[in-house]
Amino acid sequence: AQSVTQPDIHITVSEGASLELRCNYSYGATPYLFWYVQSPGQGLQLLLKYFSGDTLVQGIKGFEAEFKRSQSSFNLRKPSVHWSDAAEYFCAVVRGSQGNLIFGKGTKLSVKP
Amino acid sequence: EAGVTQFPSHSVIEKGQTVTLRCDPISGHDNLYWYRRVMGKEIKFLLHFVKESKQDESGMPNNRFLAERTGGTYSTLKVQPAELEDSGVYFCASSPSGKLISYEQYFGPGTRLTVT
Numbered sequence: 001a002q003s004v005t006q007p008d009i010h011i012t013v014s015e016g017a018s019l020e021l022r023c024n025y026s027y028g029a030t031p032y033l034f035w036y037v038q039s040p041g042q043g044l045q046l047l048l049k050y051f052s053g054d055t056l057v058q059g060i061k062g063f064e065a066e067f068k069r070s071q072s073s074f075n076l077r078k079p080s081v082h083w084s085d086a087a088e089y090f091c092a093v094v095r096g097s098q099g100n101l102i103f104g105k106g107t108k109l110s111v112k113p
Numbered sequence: 114e115a116g117v118t119q120f121p122s123h124s125v126i127e128k129g130q131t132v133t134l135r136c137d138p139i140s141g142h143d144n145l146y147w148y149r150r151v152m153g154k155e156i157k158f159l160l161h162f163v164k165e166s167k168q169d170e171s172g173m174p175n176n177r178f179l180a181e182r183t184g185g186t187y188s189t190l191k192v193q194p195a196e197l198e199d200s201g202v203y204f205c206a207s208s209p210s211g212k213l214i215s216y217e218q219y220f221g222p223g224t225r226l227t228v229t
Binding site: 004032034036041042043044045046049051090094095098099100101102103104105106 | 116117144146148154155156157158161168169172204206208213215216217218219220221222223
C-alpha cells in the first residue's frame with residue numbers, strides 16, 4: 001500500500017539558517033508528489049509538485065524539493081528560513097489513478113529569531 | 114478568483130447531535146474532495162466527487178457520514194449522530210478536470226469539529 005513518512009514531527013531552526021524537511025514515500029510506479037504548507041488559521045497551500053522530468057523542482061516562497069527515486073525521497077529545502085515560514089508542512093502522494101492524496105503526518109517548523 | 118471556502122470554521126456539538134459542514138469549491142472545478150485530520154494523526158481522505166457523482170467514498174468511516182454534492186456545485190458533509198471520535202479538522206479541496214492538473218488540489222481553510 002502507498003504511504004508517506006515524514007520522520008520529523010517538530011523542527012526548530014534559526015532565522016536565516018538553511019532548512020531540509022524529510023519525506024519518504026512508498027509507491028511502486030513513478031509517484032506524483034506534493035508539498036503543502038499550512039500556516040496557523042489557514043488552509044493547505046501548495047508549495048510545489050513533482051510529476052516527471054527534472055528531479056529538482058522549484059516552488060513558491062523560495063522552496064525547492066528533490067526527487068530521488070533510489071532513496072524513495074522527496075525532501076523539501078530552503079537555503080535561508082524566514083520567521084514567516086513557521087508553519088506545518090505536509091508531504092503527499094497521489095493514490096494510484098484515483099486522484100486523492102495520501103499525506104504524511106506533517107512536520108511542524110518553528111523559527112527562532 | 115475566490116478560493117475554496119468552508120462553513121462553519123468551527124463547530125462545537127454534543128455527542129449524538131447532528132452537524133452539517135459545507136464546502137464551496139473553486140468555480141468550474143469538477144473534482145471535490147473531503148479529508149479529515151484527527152488530532153495527532155495524518156490528514157486522511159474521505160471521499161471524492163466528480164461533478165455530482167461520488168467517484169470514490171472508500172475513506173468514509175461509517176454510515177453516520179453522508180456527503181452530497183447537489184448540482185455539482187457546493188458539497189455538504191453531514192455527521193449524524195456525532196460521536197467523540199469524529200472530532201477533528203475537516204478539509205475540502207477541489208481541482209479542475211484534466212489528466213495531471215486534476216491532481217493539483219486547492220484546499221479550503223477547514224472546519225474544526227469538536228464533539229463533547
